[in-house]
Amino acid sequence: MSEGHVNDGRNGSPAPFSRVVVVCGSSGDSSPVYSVVINSDGQVLYKGRAFVIQEGRHEWQLSEDQIQAIAHVIQDSGVLDLGKSETNSTQENSRLVAAIRLPGVKPIVVDNVEDAKALESFVARIGKVVGLYAYVHEL
Secondary structure (H helix, E strand, C coil), X not given: CCCCEEECCCCCCEEECCEEEEEECCCCCCCCEEEEEEECCCEEEEEEEECCCCCEEEEEECCHXXXXXXXXXXXXXXXXXXXXXXXXXXXXXXXXXXXXXXCCCCCEEEECCCCHHHHHHHHHHHHHHHCHHHCCCCC
16 A cells, blocks of 8 residues: 655655544533544544544554545645644643654644644544544544
């Protein structure tokens, strides 16, 4: 199985993504608390903690089409432009954080303080591709 690819901006050639991580924490209400890791080989690792449909650890495998769909979401969403290097800390009050790793590049971290609507849209699109709605009722 090949790696997921996003456009690296150089001569239009695709670059593989290594990993996408989404962490949704509590904001003091009944918002879902979970994390999901999506690896370029299609492995999905989910951990539901509170206010989710499925609590605990779950793992599943994505198809090649789903892996490519994730790469397209990363490329088309503009989320990479919103991010910052992992060396910069995210805001303490961030309820939703996404990290995207491209090979040979420090992870790009986006938190909901920077651009909440864009990040929420990105997470919803990723969630639809990987089937998170079976685990989390609100993305």
